Amino acid sequence: MGERKRIPCVAGNWKMHNTVAESTALVKELLPELEGISSVKSILCPPFTALNSVAKLIRESTIHLGAQNLYWEGQGAFTGEISPQMVAELAEYVIIGHSERRAYFGDTDDVVNKKVQAAISAGLQPILCVGETLEENESGRTGEVVKRQISVGLMDLSKEQMRGLMIAYEPVWAIGTGKAATPEGANQVILDFIRKEIAHFASEEISEMIPVLYGGSVKPDNAKDFFDQLDIDGALVGGASLKAEAFVQITKAAA
Ligand code: 13P
Secondary structure, eight states, rough: OOOOOOOEEEEEEEOOOOHHHHHHHHHHHHHHHHHTTTTSSSEEEEEEHHHHHHHHHHSSOEEEESSOOSSSSSSSSOTTTEEEEEEHHOSSSEEEEHHHHHSSSOOOHHHHHHOOOOOOHHTTTTEEEEEEOOHHHHOOOHHHHHHHHHHHHHTOOHHHTTTTTTEEEGGGGTTSSSSOOOOHHHHHIIIIIIIIHHHHHHHHHHHHHHHHHSSSSTTTTTTHHHHSSSTEEEEEESGGGHHHHHHHHHHHHHO
């Protein structure tokens, strides 16, 4: 077996779950456990309303903080939106282009690109999500879709800016369904379409250094099989990140 090239990372996308009180309770359970797993980068992505409380709780720890979205404008009359600078005051990472945003909130590839650029300008590290729907998968269009999401999503970024990126390959049909992709299949998509596409318009070196996570029904009992794949550098976990024990087990599987 080959050597792992990148530091493993497990990120929890809490989606629209957890009030401030619930977030605080979850972090208090997670903290002592995650602190002991130093070989894995842990990132928690609570809802906006809980970012501040979670930031305070993990300040002295090795755990990192991410947001789930942002708006690309710096400031102005955009009622209900959150600017990159506002996010960057609290978090280091930001999930961009999650399939739920693409499906329900009109986040096209162009919107995703604006958000990625704005996030980087504000000093945030984007976690760009890509992945095909069931229909796209069944009609053999996975490669085409993922390559477009990568090439448009990362348009006009300099090579230097790409170095801070993280990508999550999340096939839409695997999210919240309990039907995860096969580890070999996910690894192949990452290798053939994600890393190759990045190598094509950035460089081989950058493609090799960017961590690519897998997301979609990752659970304690299947996590290790994904992490055994050399091009899968960790997981973006939804449902199982809401339970301290499950998230800790997944993180341990990456260690
Ligand atoms: P599940 O782990 O609940 O399938 O969600 C994955 C996901 O969408 C993470 O961003």
